[in-house]
Each structure stands twice: as C-alpha cells, then as structure tokens.
Amino acid sequence: MSTPFIEVKNLSKHFPIKGGFFSRQIASVKAVSDVSLKIQKGETLGLVGESGCGKSTLGRCIIRLIDVSAGQILLEGKDITQTKGEELRALRRKMQIIFQDPYSSLNPRMTVGKIIEEPLIIHKIGNSANDRRNRVKELIETVGLRKESIDRYPHEFSGGQRQRIGIARSLAVEPELIVCDEPVSALDVSIQAQVINLLMDLQQKLGLTYLFIAHDLKVVEHISNRVAVMYLGKVVELADADELYKNPRHPYTQALLSAIPVPKVGGHKMKRIILQGDVPSPVNPPSGCYFNPRCPIMSDECKTTDPILKNLGSNHEARCLKV
Amino acid sequence: MSTGTTATVEQNQVSSAGVSLWSDAYRRFKKNKLGVVCFFIICGYVAIALLTWLGLLGADFSVNGPDSYAAPSSSHWFGTDIFGRDVFARGLHGTRIALSIGLATSFIAIPIGVTLGAIAGYFGGLVDDFIVWFYNVVESIPDILKIIALGYAMGRGISTVYISIGLTTWVSLCKLIRTEFMKHKRRDYVQSAMAIGASHKRRMFLHILPNVFHIILVNLSVRFITAIKMEVVLSYLGLGVEPGQPSWGIMIDDAKLEMARGVWWGLTCASIFMFFLILAFTLFNDALREALDPKLRNK
C-alpha cells in the first residue's frame, strides 16, 4: 500500500465560545473530535453526515483553511499541520476547494476571467498576460462554458454555471486534491447531474483526488469510491461505497440510508427506520457513544463507554459496541 | 476533451462584454427620475461654487454698498445686508463654503473611518478590541464638545471647521465598515481567495473593499448634509468660519438680530439656498442607496 496522498491522524477542532468576564472562554463547540482518515491518490472519499456533524470543518482543516486544535495532517507523508508563510502558499497549489453556495463563492465585482486568472498571478503560472488569458479560456471550456464568458460577471450566470466557474478557478493551479464542500446541494436536480458528470470527467482526465462532502447520500454514493459517515464530530462508519450500501453496520448509517426518499413507486424499498429526537448540541455532547440518545439498539454500556472505530474486515470500519 | 454535450445555452447574450455591478447600478440609477433631477441640482450648486471661487459670479459680494438693509429689489434680488452688500451674491458664495466643508470633512473622516474599521473588522482579536474601545471613547464625547475643544486649539476659521468636523464624525462609518469586513471575511469568495494563497492585503483591498465600497459612497453624500447643518450651529456658537466670510451659517446667525428689525431677506436667502441643496442631497442619497444595494440587483 503506497503512502496515502492525504493522511489525517486524530484530528480535532474545538471552536471556543466566549462569554463571562472579559470574554474569556466558557465553553467550546467540539466540531471535530479525534478523526483519522486516509485518502489515496486519484480516489474519491465521500464524507456524509447531517448538518452540524463537522464534515465541512474537517474538510477545511485538511486544506489548512482553519487551524486544527489537535492531530496531524500528512500530505504525501510530510507533516503539514504547522507549515506557515511561503511554504504554506506553495502547498496551496496542491489542494483546492469548491463551495456550496454558487452565489457567495465568486467575487461579484470581478469578471470571470479575472477570477480564474487570480490563482495564476499568485502562483506565477504562465509567463505573460496573454499566456494566462489563453490558459483561462482553456479552463473555461474545460468546465463546459463558452469562451466569451471571460469578460462577463458572476451575476450574469445561473447557479450551475457559477459552480463551473468555481471549479475552473480551482483547476487553474493544477491541484491534485480538491475538497468539494457540498458542491451540488444548492442546485436543481437537472443541473446537479451536469455538475456531477463534469466532476467525474475531470477526475478521469486529470487524475484528481476528491474529498466529496455532502449531506445527500444518493449523490455521495454515486460519485465516491469509499464513504465515511460522520455524526456529531466523529466518523461512525467507513467503507467502500457498495459495501456501505449493501451492508451498513452502524445503526446511524442504517437509519440514514433508510430515511432517504427514493423516486420509485411500488417495488422493493428499504424498511424505514425513523430516529426519534434531534441531533444533540456539539457544545456538550452526550456521554459514552454520542449516538446513544437516538440509537434504536442502545443499551446501558453505550451510555458509559465511547466505542472505538473497529475494523470489520474488507476495510470496513464502524464505531459501535454492538457491531 | 470538451464536455460539449453539456455546453450551456446562454440566452440574452447581446453584447460580449459583461455588465458589471457598477454599470448595472448606473442603469438602475438612471431609471430613478427623482434621483437624476437631484443629481443635476447638485451639479448646479457645484457649478455655482466653482464660478464664485473663480470670481466669475457674484464677485461684488464683499463690496460695501450705499444703502444698508435695502429691501429686495430688481438690482438686489435679496436686498442688502447691514454693510449694503448684495445678499444674493453672498448666498452664492455660501455654496462654495458649504460644499468645501462637505468635501474637506469627507477627505479627513472617510480615510480614518475606513482604515480603522477595515483593520478592526478583518483582523479581530486584540486589535479589534483596542479600536472598539478607542471609537467608543471618541463617540461618547458629544460631537459639539469635541468641536469646541478643537476650535480652541486651532482658533476660529474655515480650516478649523474642516478639521474639527472631520476628526469627530468618522466613528459611524468606522462601525459600519467594521461590521461589513467581519461579515465579508467569512464569505466563501474570501475563503476561496485564501485557499488559492491570496495574502491578507490582497483579500482586504482586492476582494472585500470593492464589495463594501458602495457603503462609503452613500456615507459620502450623507456627510455633506450633516457638515452643512453643523456649520450653521458652529457659526451660532462663534466657532464657525471667520465673521466676514459669506457663509450661510453667518448669514443665519446674523439674522437673529435682523428679524426683530423686519429684515427677513438675509435669513430667507440663506435658508432657501440650504434647503434645496440638502433636499437634493437627501433624495440623491436615497436613489444612490437603492441603486447600489447589491440585494436589489437587476430588479
């Protein structure tokens, strides 16, 4: 097994909550707690979970948009957790991100050409303005837009087209890893399919590695090789996409899969497991296994011991005492 | 390999060049008749200010005439003041002083407000706490008293008015810019600028500032209104421009004695000049804010 392109070891991120006298810290949001992951080169790792489970925070920690509270991030074996300044900027070329909201991820006052050209300027790619402009035009066509879009402004495009511009911008620095933070959640169904196809084509053509973050398991299952399911800051299950769908072991994953409405009338459908109650607050999570208050197969021991991510063979792992 | 099959069909693509937010705002502003009319009224005032400054208009404003307090007549539309000087000419020159105050105070207050607000909003932490403490202190002292203190320091005169109003009225803009920078700092387009390795400087001035610039523009036009009205109160307090100057503040201040003697034209002339300039600025400002509001784009 070659060294993984990205390896995350025991990564935690707690956001301090200020209050009390002279706004010192009185509590903290435990967004990500002790997560370890590996992403192989050219693979798509899906990261799925409901709002507040910390999947976006984890994604942004990995590409160093947010500093981690604890743990390590290894890029091709090298520890980049504390890199700073110029070295960090050089690293930025390798890892890029695309965002969920097409309307706030592009600077409304810059033309599409300028938006895509900026990374080239920052990393001094292309030896002349003209050369850069050609590269930008090439990128625009790669993502399926017309060359003439170069002089237009973001507000003149639809949601789907703006996501393509965001993708072109991230491709400008020829990255190896792209963190896709809910890239299609804000799009209509027909546009979603176009962007998903585009991402898959680009991966094939450019050998990209994706960390694909979403709350819609249908989309994650379709595009990922392996899928990690997160709940309240912890990875509760990790498996190949097919294995996870055919043989979900963690009760939360089972409930998640069964809750997804399928556009089919009649015919075979999964028995629906409806979880009661709401996701507990990440400020003071429940003791023991975080899922115990809502878990259908909970028993007393779940309240006290916090299970570890157990390896169940054929690299399928789950964090549950009952598994 | 072009994913041609998913090439998009872009309708209404008339011109190839894009319509920037600024040109879209300009298009929306042009539709607002009232705003355009007021813009031209303001241009009229600016023309008067320039012409009087060059001496081509109302040059005889300081020439003492034979009959003092002459009632309005064909030769003196607004009559004459105590020294027989033509009141209308002095009113015209008042425009120069009013607009110069508005402009000068903006040149002082806006840079201070924007830089402090940007730094506090963008960097947060201790810097933010210090700047917030500082502008809370400055804001707590009523403006009038700050201007009085500065008035003493620099003695009476138009430069004192410029500096004292300028140094005391930057706090509101600083607060606005600070909240905007704090909001925009977290927006995805700034996060992605960070992701492609853009430096703090680039993120602040190339990304966030252009997106909050419309607030500065609107604040600029509001500043003229407050500065003009403040000048009148300062003249009353004896802290405005030098007594001889033809400012509306002095004219209105003098009127408090004239009214008892039935001399109404001094006050009327200055008030009418002021009324239409402030009215024009107020309506122009509303139209500007609506046109520049990013939320109301291509409505």
Place this chain on the structure above:
Amino acid sequence: MLAYVARRLLYLIPVIFGVTILTFVLFNVVGGDPVYQKMGKHGSEAEIKILRHELGLDRPLPEQYLFYLKQCVTFNFGRSWATNQNITDMLTAGIGPSMSLSIPAFFITIVLSILLSILIVFFRNGLMDKLLQVFCIAGTCISVLVYVILGQYFFAYKWGMFPISGYDSGWDSRWQFLALPMIIWVAVSIGYEVLLYRSAILEEVFQDYVRTARAKGLTEKVVLLKHVLKNSLTPIITSIMMEVPLLITGALVLEAFFGIPGLGGMIYQAVANSDFPVIKAMTFIGSVLFVLANLASDLLVSLVDPRVEFN
C-alpha cells in the same frame, strides 16, 4: 441579569477612563493656552505667570491629569473661571431646567413619530405615504437655528403667544417659558425620527413570519400592530437611546436662544467665556450619560427581544 449589568458596568470603566484622557488631551494639551484665552491679549508677563501658577498649569502634565481625574471621580469640578462659582453647584442648578425642557419634548417626539411611522407603513404606497414622506424630508432640510429664529419671531414676537425668552424656576410657572422651545424641539426632530422608524418597520414587513401571520387569517392591522411592531422595537429603541445624551447638550441652541439656565445654556456661556473647567466637566458628564444610555438601550432591547441572552 445582574451579572450581565455588573459586567457591562465593569466594561464601562476603561471607556470612561479613556474619555478623561481624551478630554484632558483636547483641552489641556491641544486646547490652546487657557491663560491666553482667559486673560485676552493684553495681560502682562507677570500677571500671566501668577495666573498660570494659580490655575496649576505650570505643574507637569501627568500631575495636571491626575488632578482632573480626581475632580471627575469626586464629581467636584472646582470653580468656574468666568463666574468663580463652584461648578458642581452650577451643574445641579442646571439639571432642573434642562430636564424639564428636554424630557417632555423627547417623549412627545417619540410617541408622535412612532404613531406617524405606523400610519405611513399601514397606508404605504398610497398618497398619504408619499405626502408624509415629503413633509418629513423637507423638515430635515431646515437648520435647527432657522426653526428657532422663525419660531421665536412668529410665535413669541409677532403673535405674542409665548414669552420671547426668559425662565421662572417656579414649578408650575416654568412651563409657559418652556412651551415654545418644546414645540420647536418636536418640529426639528420629528421629520428625522419618522423616517428612521418607518424604515425600521418596513424592514420587518417583508419577513417570512409576516407571511405566516397572514396565512393564519389575521387582518393587516393586527399583523402590523402586533407582529411587525414588536420586532421593529429593537432598532427603534437603539436609535432612541442614541439620542438621550443629546437631551442635555442637544438643547444647547434652544436653551441659549431662549435664555433658559439649563446645562445647554451653561455650555454656551462657557464657550463664549472660554471657561475650560465648565466645558471639561460637561464633556465628562455628557460622555458618562452616553455610555449609560448604551447600557440602558441594551437592557431595554433584551426585554423586547428574547433572543438577547445574558451569557
């Protein structure tokens, strides 16, 4: 709740401390030579030296500042240069007239403005809306001094409905003197306030919960007076509280013009006689009031808006 108030009061100390520093710098350091201001140009060399010593201006600056700080803390601001009166006594004498002018005028303006703004929003897009808006905007385009001069000329001088100026400290006889200034105060500020509250209320009218309220079958009146109004109280209260410090100094022009011996009038006199200690005292009190007003507005807002917690 009390912990929150205590914490906010603690936070005020550095701000007020900052105010004393800024006031000291403005007046003692930047503010020109007070002796020259007091003596005028023709004072002889010796006289100036004596006076400087008398006023303690020859001592090093930090020492002067500590002296001023002590004055502020003990609320004993020493003697006025112009009248040699004890400043603290002057202040307590001035509070009465100032308050009896500004507090009633202030509340009349607020009540009238809120009523008018609700009326405008209820009939929005109608003729009434346009007319009232034009009237308010026009009102804001006239300088306060013009209001005062015309008010005094017509109501007092020409039609004699009110005394031209003066004041009687008798508890019931003062109102005839204060009536005209009050009317002028309301006329000056009502235009600005109505427009401010109108935009605050309009901001709420397009929120989602208003659509839910309508979906319940409520009449437009109930939707506006119950649902929208309570939500727009927060911005309205904040803007009212910003006006409170002006209660004292804001009445400056009115008090000076109508000869009312309030705090505003005192400042006007102090400015005329460059009476530094009085102005410094007023600056300190004005800013303390401003800071307390901020705290009061936050507390009031928390009563209206349950989302404001006291963490």
Place this chain on the structure above:
Amino acid sequence: MSSVVEVKNLVTSFKTQEGTFNAVDNVSFKVDAGKTLGIVGESGCGKSVTSLSIMGLIPMPPGKIESGEILFKGQNLLKLSQNEMRKIRGNKIGMIFQEPMTSLNPVFTIGNQIEEAIKLHQKELSSKQVREKAIDMLKLVGIPSPEKRIDDYPHQLSGGMRQRVMIAIALSCSPDLLIADEPTTALDVTIQAQILDLIKKLQRELNTAMILITHDLGVVAETCDDVAVMYAGKIVEYGTADQIFNRPLHPYTKGLLNSVPHFETGKRKTRLETIPGIVPSLANLPQGCRFFDRCTQSIEQCKVRQPELEKLEHNVACYNPVKQK
C-alpha cells in the same frame, strides 16, 4: 365525491422591470379529501406562486391573478372579499412554509402563536380551553413535554421542532386543505423522515386534502397520490404517482427521473443522463413548447405551437411523448 379544491386555468402574473410575465400560466388540477397532490418542478417553475394564489397571499403589486377559478368546496375564492377570505385562511385552509428558522415570529412564544390562530377562528372557546387545545396540538405533532415547551421562544427550538410548531398552527383549526410549500427542504434527511411521517399520520386522522410542493422527486414518490410536474409556469404532466414515476410520458419528467442518482441500481460512477441547458427565463420564452431548447426528442410542431394537456394514459402536454418500452 366532489373535490376539496379545484383550480381551473389559473393565470398569475408578475410585473417586473422588463415587463409583465405569467409566473403561472393556465394551470388546472384538483385534490380530493384525504388525498395528496404533489406539485414538483425546479426553481422558478411557478409551484410556490400557485400555492400562494390559492391562499390569496400574492402581494399585489407586483403580483396579480389574471384569470381562472379556484373552487374551494364549490366556492370560487377569487370572488370572495378580503374579510370572507380571511375567515377561510388559517381556518379551512392551513399552510406550512419552507424556512422553519424564519417563519415563526422570534419575539412571541410558540404558545402565543398557536393560540392566536385558534382564538381567531374558534371564538367560542375560553382562553383556558384555547391553551389546552394549543397543548394538545403540540402533543399531536410530537413535541416532548408540551406544557413546558409551550412558553419557549422559537430560537430555543431546533429546525425540526419549529416545523412541527408550524404544522400545529396550520392544523389547529382542522382545515379541509393543507398546503405544504417545501416543508422539509431545509431539514436533515432523518428529521425530514420524521416530519413526512407526521404529516401523513395527521392527514389520515383529519382526512385533510393536501398539496405538497417540492423539488425532491423522492419525497413526492413516497407521499403523494397524484403528481403534477411543472416547467416554466405550466403543468407539463399530470397523473397518479404510479403513472408518473413508472410510465413517464413527458421528456422533461423522464429527464428529471434519470438525473437523480439511484444507488440501488448499481450504476455507480457512471455518467448520469442529464437534461442539457437551463430553464428559459420568463423574460423571453420560446414561441412553441417551453422545453424545446432542452428537449432531445422535439419535432417540428414543438417549435411552432405550445402543446396543451391532453389525455393519453394520463395527461401530458407534448407532441412527441416518450414511447413506453
């Protein structure tokens, strides 16, 4: 059994800078008691405008109901005066909105907001009875310890809980028709399952007719009896859920169904069949069929005239419907 609500040739227009457009263009459908009609379509297809037209909540200006009839239990709502309409809104017709975070008034307790609807339409109840009814409603929608939570403010509840309060308000006067405009779009999938399950249970108990508006095909398939597919202001296909999902006739419906990734079908990592292009803007609609630009099986006739809904196995507006295998 006459239908609870029947909409006939409804046309609702909006005045904008570029002129007046019909956001809803000649739409007709009906819903029987206890039945659920799903209106599905992408953003801007006019589905929300249709629901607001029924409730009479279209802001005029800029909106205006040009023509058509909305028969509610035989009575044309468009002919009613404002006062008569207010007696029906919230009483006979309840509505749930998409954004639970902003749809409740933040400065009033949830109890106050539920009691308000009850007091308005059931004046005969005493204030004690009104409060009891409010607590019963909260229990009915599954909010734990309702006696305590009734005095909570909206910001103290989670998204799922707030949506339950919205349902409690909408159903507090046991209406004959419930309109749900994207009720679960803003919720997580496990909470969505709870809310949909709750709505179905209450509908059975109260035998209410329901119109469910959503862009999520899965939600429609699992909750609705009949389905109307809307595109650019018109209904392009209308039939039972079985007909629409298993034997779609309109190319747009077929395209939508193929765009949704199914993980059961094992076709992972393969390209999804997509509908090219984007929805035409109402500013310049094509002369013929509005789906013409994006349709892969359009024929000459489609360019010239707009197809009307006609009855094949079920209603479809297309000159060259999808051939059944």
